Each structure stands twice: as C-alpha cells, then as structure tokens.
Amino acid sequence: xxxxxxxxxxxxxxxxxxxxxxxxxxxxxxxxxxxxxxxxxxxxxxxxxxxxxxxxxxxxxxxxxxxxxxxxxxxxxxxxxxxxxxxxxxxxxxxxxxxxxxxxxxxxxxxxxxxxxxxxxxxxxxxxxxxxxxxxxxxxxxxxxxxxxxxxxxxxxxxxxxxxxxxxxxxxxxxxxxxxxxxxxxxxxxxxxxxxxxxxxxxxxxxxxxxxxxxxxxxxxxxxxxxxxxxxxxxxxxxxxxxxxxxxxxxxxxxxxxxxxxxxxxxxxxxxxxxxxxxxxxxxxxxxxxxxxxxxxxxxxxxxxxxxxxxxxxxxxxxxxxxxxxxxxxxxxxxxxxxxxxxxxxxxxxxxxxxxxx
Numbered sequence: 001x002x003x004x005x006x007x008x009x010x011x012x013x014x015x016x017x018x019x020x021x022x023x024x025x026x027x028x029x030x031x032x033x034x035x036x037x038x039x040x041x042x043x044x045x046x047x048x049x050x051x052x053x054x055x056x057x058x059x060x061x062x063x064x065x066x067x068x069x070x071x072x073x074x075x076x077x078x079x080x081x082x083x084x085x086x087x088x089x090x091x092x093x094x095x096x097x098x099x100x101x102x103x104x105x106x107x108x109x110x111x112x113x114x115x116x117x118x119x120x121x122x123x124x125x126x127x128x129x130x131x132x133x134x135x136x137x138x139x140x141x142x143x144x145x146x147x148x149x150x151x152x153x154x155x156x157x158x159x160x161x162x163x164x165x166x167x168x169x170x171x172x173x174x175x176x177x178x179x180x181x182x183x184x185x186x187x188x189x190x191x192x193x194x195x196x197x198x199x200x201x202x203x204x205x206x207x208x209x210x211x212x213x214x215x216x217x218x219x220x221x222x223x224x225x226x227x228x229x230x231x232x233x234x235x236x237x238x239x240x241x242x243x244x245x246x247x248x249x250x251x252x253x254x255x256x257x258x259x260x261x262x263x264x265x266x267x268x269x270x271x272x273x274x275x276x277x278x279x280x281x282x283x284x285x286x287x288x289x290x291x292x293x294x295x296x297x298x299x300x301x302x303x304x305x306x307x308x309x310x311x312x313x314x315x316x317x318x319x320x321x322x323x324x325x326x327x328x329x330x331x332x333x334x335x336x337x338x339x340x341x342x343x344x345x346x347x348x349x350x351x352x353x354x355x356x357x358x
Contacts, residue, residue, distance in 0.1 A: 052304060055326070056304060059307045060096045060311065062311070063312070063313065075098060075155040075156070076099065076102070076154050076156075077101045077158065078147070078157050078193070079102070079103060080104045080105070080159055080161035081105060081160045081161025082101070083107065086208075086299065086306060087158075087160045087161065090160060091118065091127065092121065094156070094311075099126065099156065101128065102128050103115065103130070104143060105129065105131070106131065108131060134185030135177065136173065137356060140185060141188070144193060151196070154197050157204070158306065158310055159186040159205070159208060160208050161186075162178075163177055165232055165235045173355040175351065178234050178238045179234065182242060186245070187245055198256050201258055202257045204258070204259050205258065205260040206263065207260065208242070208306065209262045209264060210235075212235055212236045213243055213332055213335065214236065215232060216234075216236030216240035217233075218237070218241070218334050218344060222234060222237055223237060240334060243331055244335050244341045245341075246261060246320070246322075247260075247262070248341040248344070248345050250319040251320065259315075259316075259319035261319060261320070261321050263306060265303060265306050266305060266325070309323050322335070
C-alpha cells in the first residue's frame with residue numbers, strides 16, 4: 001500500500017508525463033521542455049486543422065507530385081522495425097509514395113503477416129522482408145551484405161526500431177540492451193550502408209528518437225555500468241544518442257547529397273498498465289486511463305512526423321535538424337554540442353571494437 005505522505009511528496013517534486021505511451025514522474029524543471037507534447041496531442045484529439053488521415057495522404061501525394069517525373073526507376077527504402085506500429089504505417093506511406101520497401105525485422109512470421117495486411121490495404125506488391133536483429137552485430141553485418149547483393153541503390157533509410165524501458169538485459173554482443181539496440185545497432189547499420197546512400201543521392205536518413213531524450217544524458221558510466229542501470233534514464237540516454245549520432249552523421253555527410261534528420265514521432269496510445277508498479281496500480285490506474293485517452297495520439301497521428309521527414313519535398317536538402325509534431329523542435333543542449341557528438345561517435349566505435357572480440 002502506498003502512503004498518502006509518500007504520494008504527496010512525489011507529486012510536489014515531480015510531474016506526470018507520458019513518454020512514448022509510458023507514464024513517467026519527471027522532475028519539474030524538465031517538464032517545460034516537453035509540455036508542448038501534451039498541447040499538440042490535445043489539439044489533435046479535438047481535430048484542430050486537418051485530420052491525421054488527410055495529412056498522411058497529403059505527404060504521400062506531395063512526394064509523388066514532386067518526384068514522379070524525375071526517374072522511372074523504383075526508389076528503394078529500408079525501414080527497421082517495420083512490422084508493427086509506427087513502422088508499419090511508415091512503410092505503408094512509402095509504398096504508396098512509390099518506394100520498394102525493405103522491412104528490416106527480426107521475425108519473419110510477424111513481418112510476412114504485416115506484408116499481407118499492407119498488400120490488402122494498398123493493393124501494392126512492393127514490400128519485402130529481410131531479417132535484421134539490431135541486438136546482434138553478426139545479424140546487422142549479414143543484413144548489410146544481403147541487401148547489397150540484391151540492390152545497388154538506397155534512397156531512404158528509416159531507423160525506426162527500438163526497445164523501450166526494459167529490465168536490464170544485454171545484446172548478443174554484451175552491450176546494455178537499450179543503448180546497444182537503439183543506438184549502436186543503428187550506428188553499425190547506417191555506416192554499413194552509407195556508400196550505397198551516397199551512390200543514390202539525393203538520399204535521406206531518418207532517425208527516430210524521442211522526447212524522452214530530455215531525461216537522458218551522455219554519461220559513459222550510465223551506458224556501461226550495470227549497477228547504475230535505470231530503465232527510464234537509460235532509455236532517455238539511448239534516445240539522446242540517436243540525436244547526437246544523427247547530428248554528427250549529418251556533418252560528416254555534408255555535401256554528399258545525403259541528409260540526416262532525427263525526430264520524436266509522438267506519444268502513442270498503448271496499454272500503459274503493464275508499466276505501473278503493482279503496489280501503486282490501484283491508486284494510479286484510473287488517472288492513467290483518463291490521461292491516456294485524452295493526451296495520447298492514435299498510431300496514425302503519431303506516425304505523421306516520420307512520414308513528413310521521410311517524404312516532404314520541402315525538406316529536400318535539409319539536414320542536421322530535429323523534428324516533432326510535424327515541425328522543427330528544440331533538443332537538449334548536449335545534442336548540439338559538436339565535441340560531445342564527436343566523442344560519442346568515437347566511443348561507439350570503441351565499444352563496437354571491444355565487443356566484436358567477445
């Protein structure tokens with residue numbers, strides 16, 4: 001049973017915020033940085049402006065109008081984690097826009113089921129499964145090799161997959177699961193495909209981060225020390241690393257015709273109760289359920305920023321930016337620190353070298 005005094009003290013010093021569909025007690029000083037998320041979600045709920053479906057359709061149509069006359073050849077896209085949620089809806093948008101989409105996922109069965117549904121919804125045969133486990137260096141390198149055997153072009157890479165706020169676990173190569181999958185896995189994948197992206201320019205890399213990056217910090221001890229593991233803090237750190245990686249990659253690819261941008265997709269309406277401490281469940285669940293229905297986006301609405309950054313002709317040539325709510329947004333200052341971004345890059349290469357020998 002949770003004491004009233006404890007609850008009161010908790011809420012006096014913190015504020016409840018939904019991060020990617022999960023309730024988090026966030027320190028009050030951080031809330032101002034993310035409060036626009038709630039405002040946007042509520043406006044979307046009461047249909048201020050055009051509907052999510054109409055905006056989805058417009059992004060697809062605008063892309064087709066702008067690029068359909070440029071080349072007769074099929075454009076190639078890769079979407080990681082494409083067999084569920086935001087990944088599947090993003091894949092659908094790309095297919096409708098004229099891409100052949102490689103759905104890079106772990107589960108063949110789940111992905112083939114998603115492909116069947118996409119074919120029924122779109123009447124298109126442009127979706128293809130390729131196995132990829134971002135928690136395995138070997139799997140990532142095999143994916144890169146297999147992709148390059150089949151394709152010599154890549155016009156769009158959407159780094160969508162990730163794990164969130166899981167109990168402590170390690171990747172197959174011994175890295176903390178969230179950092180290893182969300183950042184390191186995509187780091188290896190993207191760098192392994194950079195030459196193909198350059199050869200296909202103009203090309204785009206889209207990196208999904210999260211508003212949760214505000215709760216992270218670039219701290220090597222947090223990343224490497226199991227004793228310091230906190231599933232929320234470490235998740236935020238992995239999402240901060242996504243932005244720092246995107247910003248550094250955009251600088252390294254300057255002038256190549258390959259743009260790199262990161263984004264917060266939107267807090268999606270999911271089953272929240274599994275993340276609530278059982279001892280507090282009876283107290284908080286009714287509140288969570290009310291806030292969930294009011295503040296969280298539908299999967300379609302939550303996908304719009306991903307679709308915009310991937311397809312919008314207005315973003316041609318735009319690079320090194322962070323987007324949220326279908327517009328450019330602010331980030332934690334660490335993500336803009338060029339020295340720290342370079343250090344993260346070097347640190348990531350060191351981790352890969354160290355763990356590749358295990």
